[in-house]
Amino acid sequence: MRLGRRLAIVVGLVLGVLTLVGQPANAAYYNTYTTIAGLPNTSCCTGVQGFAAGSTYLYSVKNHTNYDDLAVIYRVNKSTGDRVLMTNGTNGGTTNTWLGHANDMTIVDIDSQHHLFVVTMESTGAQLVKLRYDGTTYYYAGSFQIRLNGAVAAPSGVSRVSQDSTTIRFMFKSGRTVYNGSIPLRANTGTIDLTKAFDLQVEGALVNGAPVSDITTFLNQGFFYDATKKVLYYPLTKENRSIVLVYRNISPTTTGTAPAASDLSFRITSSAYTTFEIEGVGLSGGILYFNTNRSNADGSADGVHSFNAYVA
Template identity: 70%
Template sequence: MVLSGQPAQAAYYNTYTTLATLPDTSGATGVQGFAAGATYLYSVKARKANTLSAIYRVHKTTGARVQMKNGTDNTTTNTWLGHGNDITIVDIDGQHHMFIVTMNETGAQLVKLRYEGTTYYYVGSYQVRLDGALLDVSGINRVSVTSTTITFMFKKSRTIYNGSLPLRANSGTIELTKAFTLQVEGALVNGAVVPDLASFTNQGFFYDENKQVLYNPLTKDNRSVVLVYRNVSPTTTGTAPAATDLSFRITSSAYPEMFEIEGVGLSGGKLYFNTNREKASGATSDGVHVFDGYVAS
């Protein structure tokens, strides 16, 4: 559904379709990182203690779901990803890789996995630093890949940072530089300011490097908002304003205790996302979904 709001002609999306549910497994109850590939959508589901996680793959059209196999340990879970809060996909030498931020305050802040079909393998890990100190970044997205270098955007809270790695490095340190801050207070959702938006929780993010558009999900209780920022790049500085003519919000009556969009991603122009969802009874139904009607232009 596309609804008009203020200002005139503002595009607003507030309905969605569920493609698949993501069941709890081995104590992994919290949906976290998300990435959208050309055909499949990937979600991390982690234990509250961040000691174990699983990765689900969902077909973006059919909704067919598979719990991916850990080919390194020959199990269906892993112990490497910490909170597993965000994912970006990078192809290196014709092989698919996931880079996943852990939100660990010590040890590794970024883990690299290689995957083939429904099996993934541990490749390496990295420390992420800002001004010499470890930074537990919560979001990541690929910006560019050359014959020598992968360039990323990272996010912590509302701040975007730049960082890079040698193309084939499987360990090392990523030194961050601050790029810009995302406007949240005063941002328009369906043409109006959300009064308590500053108290929403920051989640992952998605950056469309071809169109220089960033999608930023924020959540509180049974409300989730996605703000959009146009014309942003690694060279952007200062505060990036949220778009006034495009916004997304779900206020869920079906899941009044919790409707948290954890991560978002574009594939074929559609905006996909994953959620933690909880009913008033305490029953959960975490899932992978797509916003109805939206096609990125």
């Protein structure tokens, strides 16, 4: 073999290795979804907000858009799509006045009873509301004030991290910043003092192997922390586009700025809907579920969905 040809082959191999190292095609990318059930508007409530995924059911709040004074909760069977508008067991009917903007929520089982913890984003009163639910009925169970350095904090996201015989630990998110906070296991009222944990990288984050030029103009939504695998999922939305960024090796002791994963991302760019906003995400059985505000010229088409093909 001639030297020139051998050199060409060696150079080709080196370039091939370099190409593979930075090859966007190697990134796992999910951009299709399945709708499990619609979330129709009610007489009061038109805005999809907080979401939580349980082992059998998916829970989604709709509130009174632009007023934050009334809310309802939908329960959807993740396998069959059967949908129920849950009953307010404390006051009767289906609406409640406790949840404010209800931007995000998380499920916590306490003494074998199911609970939803919901962030209200209110600047006065309670910033975290505790609901107990049994079947298709929920009950007001308590509320908490949230403080950061002594001042009211109104986080937009909440996710359960862990619990033991005395304490429930949460991560809260405000914008791109994640905080730690906790409450006694059986507490129904009190103050949660936040401590800053880390920031989430957004600018320069890769989606399908490439940065999104206007990602800093996307709106913040809720988030979900998979404590078992130490992975955080963070949805961002703009008009008919929704992105979910992923962060690995996350724990309550993480500090600084957590980098977004370069090899795993989610995006839906909808041609059918002028508004396609993922509000919240959650894992159940390894499937990544989410709820949406969706609309087009035909009106609202809000729903709960799952990403196709992805298994955590």
